[in-house]
Amino acid sequence: MTREGSLGIYNGFPERYHYAYLIEAYAPIKDVQRAIANALHEVNGRSVRDYWSRRLGADIDVIFEFGVAEDLTFHYIDSDTLSLLLKVICEKELHVLDFISIIRYYVQSARGNGRNGRRRPLRFDYYFLRFIFGVRHIEIRVFHERGPQRISAREIVEFLVENVNMFLAKNASVNMRLN
Numbered sequence: 001m002t003r004e005g006s007l008g009i010y011n012g013f014p015e016r017y018h019y020a021y022l023i024e025a026y027a028p029i030k031d032v033q034r035a036i037a038n039a040l041h042e043v044n045g046r047s048v049r050d051y052w053s054r055r056l057g058a059d060i061d062v063i064f065e066f067g068v069a070e071d072l073t074f075h076y077i078d079s080d081t082l083s084l085l086l087k088v089i090c091e092k093e094l095h096v097l098d099f100i101s102i103i104r105y106y107v108q109s110a111r112g113n114g115r116n117g118r119r120r121p122l123r124f125d126y127y128f129l130r131f132i133f134g135v136r137h138i139e140i141r142v143f144h145e146r147g148p149q150r151i152s153a154r155e156i157v158e159f160l161v162e163n164v165n166m167f168l169a170k171n172a173s174v175n176m177r178l179n
Contacts, residue, residue: 007088010069010098013130019142019153023161027168029133033089033097035167036131036160040066040099041082043163051159056150061106061119069098094133101127103151123148127156 025032043064052062067074068085075081088094105122125147132139140160142153151159 006071007085008068008070008094008097010072010074010100010128010130012072013069013098013128013141014143017128017130017141017143019144019157021140021142021154021157023138023140023157025133025136025138029135029138030089031168032138032164033094033131033133034086035164036097037068037077037082037085037089038167039160039163040068041077041079042167044077048159052151056105059108060122060150061108062151063104063106065102065104067100067102069100074100096133097131099129099131101125101129101156103127103147103156105150122150125149125151127153129156129160 027035044066045063047061047063049058049061052060056062066077068077068081077085103125105124106119107122109118109120126145128143128145130141130143132141140157142157144153
């Protein structure tokens, strides 16, 4: 990443998006932005099968990957990208933050070696997420780029709000609520 000035903005975000959600924020916006960055980093690349097993089935593994926008590209939110993003959030007021979410699905196959058999990939979902920050509200716009939509946009937003609230709860007794 070379330019901190464009970090967080995807210049190719579609003008027509598929879903929009309004969220009430009961915390300072910078705290919410830091919590979003930390929550996405925490979930990134980890299996969240248990969270989704009732909805998708126990044999489906779900792994989210998040990237933060910079102009027309996205950077996987690893520890270096997280540090840079937190620095940008601290230094200036951001009204928009854009991310890509790639949701990877795997099914456990009974065939194969090992105790659990073989893991076979299914078609992935690709979503663009735009967070627009107001005084007490956050609008989240979701564009489904491609994939089978095994997890809906609303379910993604609910999952994110729950994870962001966990980070906010560590620092204060405030949270976000989906309207």
